[in-house]
Amino acid sequence: MKFNEKVYFYCKKIPRGKVSTYKEIGKAMNSKAYRAIGQALRKNPYAPIVPCHRVVASDGKIGGFGGAVKGKKIKKKILLLKKERVDVKNNKIMNFEKIIYRF
């Protein structure tokens, strides 16, 4: 699984206190498979190693892993994100353009 490994690799590369987007990661790996990236992270076999919560939607929205999960409130990740200096409001990143990490 080369593709997934790449995804995880870039995710790990995201510095603490910053975030990135599926699109940017895709560009970084010379691909536009935003979708596939989401797939890779959704499964995230490298759960503890890969900070998947630092990857958000292109418009700064958290994405499906924050509060988008029906029934369950997994906002803990967002909370963790906030602890890392990432300000999140209404499932959206504040100062998104400032803290977004580009490769």
Added chain:
DNA sequence: CTAATGACATTTG
């Protein structure tokens, strides 16, 4: 191999 899926993105109504 074909079809379905989804933590996305963009455009259109």
Added chain:
DNA sequence: ACAAATGCCATTA
């Protein structure tokens, strides 16, 4: 601004 439709791409059944 919000909702729906379309396109996209790797993974999985």
